[in-house]
Amino acid sequence: MNIEQFQTMLSEKGITLSGQQLDQFDTYFHLLVEWNNKMNLTAITDKEEVYLKHFYDSVSAAFYFDFTKPYKLCDVGAGAGFPSIPLKICFPELHVSIVDSLNKRISFLEHLAASLKLENVSFYHDRAETFGQNPVHREKYDVVTARAVARMSVLSELCMPLVKVGGFFVAMKGANGQGETETGEKAVKVLGGKVESITPFLLPIEESERNIIIVSKTKPTPKKYPRKPGTPNKQPIE
Template sequence: MKPEQFVQALKEKGINLSEKQIEQFSIYFQELVEWNQKVNLTAITDQEEVYVKHFYDCVTAAFYHDFNQEISICDIGAGAGFPSIPLKIVFPQLKVTIVDSLKKRITFLNHLATKLELSNVAFYHDRAENFGKNKTFRESFDIVTARAVARMSVLSELCLPLVKKNGVFIAMKGAQAKDELEVGKPAIELLGGEVEEIHTFSLPVEESERSIIIISKKRQTPKKYPRKAGLPNKEPIE
């Protein structure tokens, strides 16, 4: 997907990018490729692949949920800023918080935010388990997102404690989404969530399957979750 095809594809979905936004995506791509030589950010560095598999893929969340308001987003394990930075470029009014356990990635994101002239973004070098216990952030976000971080049973424990009541957790998944969701349902339920909807579609051009799972936060998460770092992955809630 060439940059101009990316712009056109979003236009067809009702998202019209300004010249500034188009330029921001261009800078994002250049910085990603440059920094990737010293920090492991992504295996995908070809321009057309980055535009479809990263930039377009991240913005698909906005096809199924309204990001047009002034809302707070927390992105868990964002790596090179996916999906929250592409969403922030498209919807500048968003208040974005990114949590990642690797200091080098946080350094890259701070640099990127400066280059893209983004305001209302905050980056935290922390484990999601510890961040979810922090009283300042716990149950305080309108939306919590995660893309390709862990399976649903684990991911729910990392993300749902951060979602405020009546907020949503949006998980962006590949082809295994439905199976993962089936296994993850007890964890979602226990942590105060309820599966609202699942949208499955193919990415344009390269046709790989994607799913967006939207989970509403109906009840408070029990205080004992998330458990200490490493435990959710080692012993997922069943």
């Protein structure tokens, strides 16, 4: 996907990017490739592939969920910033918190956010299992996102405790998203949620399948979740 296609295809979905936002994506691409030479951030470094498989794919969450409001958003396991940094570039009103267990990725993100002059972004080097038990963060977010972190039952335990009652969890999945969500539906319920929608779509150009799963939080998550890493006999809730 070249930059013109990126701009046109987003504009067809109602997301119009200014010159400044396009410059931010350009800087993001260059820093991603530069830092990828010193640390493992992504296997995708070809420019057109980064625009398709990282930038467009991340922003595709906004085709199914309204990110235009000044929501408090937490991105669990964002790695090199996906999906929350592309969403923040497109929707500057968002207040973004990123939690990732790998400190070198957090260092990259801090540098990236400063270079892009992003406001209202915070980074936390932590595991979601402990972050979600911290009263500062527990049930404090309007929306929690996750892309390519864990299968739905495990992911729900990491993400649902962070969502406030009345908020949403947006999971970005590949082709197996539907099956995983059927298996993970019990976990979602135990954790206080309800699966509102599973929407399949094809990534343009290469036509690989994606699924966006939207879960609403209807009641508080029981205190024992998320369980700490190493909890005896810890199995996914299935």
